[in-house]
Amino acid sequence: MAETSVAALMARADAAIVDLDGTMVDTLGDFAEALNRMLDELSLPAIAAADIERMVGKGSEHLLRSVLAHVLQALEPARRAAEVDARYPAAWAAYERHYLAINGSCSHVFDGVAEGLAALRHAGLRLACVTNKPTAFAVPLLEAKGLAGFFEHVFGGDAFDRKKPDPLPLLKACEALGTVPARTLAIGDSVNDARAARAAGCPVVLVTYGYNHGEPARSVEADAHVDSLEELTPSA
Secondary structure, eight states, X not given: OXXXXXXXXXXXXXEEEEOXXXXXXXXXXXXXHHHHHHHHXXXXXXXXXXXXXXXXXXXXXXXXXXXXXXXXXXXXXXXXXXXXXXXXXXXXXXXXXXXXXXXTTTOEEOTTHHHHHXXXXXXXXXXXXXXXXXXXXXXXXXXXXXXXXGOSEEEOTTSSSSOTTXXXXXXXXXXXXXXXXXXXXXXXXXXXXXXXXXHHTOOXXXXXXXXXXXXXXXXXXXXXXXXXXGGOSTTO
16 A cells, blocks of 8 residues: 655644654663563563563553563463463562662653654644553653654553454544544554554554564555654655
């Protein structure tokens, strides 16, 4: 499918829904610090950031279960699954405590994000952040990084009954913004964002520098790919 020019996408957009991890903020350091503190508390081996990167994007429950399965991979599959289930409640309690303690301290805003968001607002677009990250993690992170003021709404992975790649969060965000999906640009870094956008009827732009489960973002079909949010301006 041929890509659409950024200028053409912007010309027919009234609003934008922006993902958080891997799109606006490089949070891999936060994940690694909180997860390894959690694993140490549970007397489990540490996990490398490169392995965590492939697990990010489907919400905290998926992340924690993937991490537990990874560090318990020496176990026979049925026993491993049982151990993951048994350890999950304690893992979540530890992870939540450690993540809130370090939230934002080991992460940084990607280049061009603040400038791109400012340009979108200046162009008259209404903005919402929709992320699979829990709301209690997302809002403080946006505030700490000076990005919260760009958004009318912030919806975390616990805001609705289903997370991306289900279209429900994007459809609910459109309702909150008072826009129709066809005129609401979805901006993300992964196949989850693309699938949610397509199912919701939103045009989608993927950044090339995110996580995407270890696969190149350009391998995912989208209306456009950009190397920086600064490219998402009416004159781009």
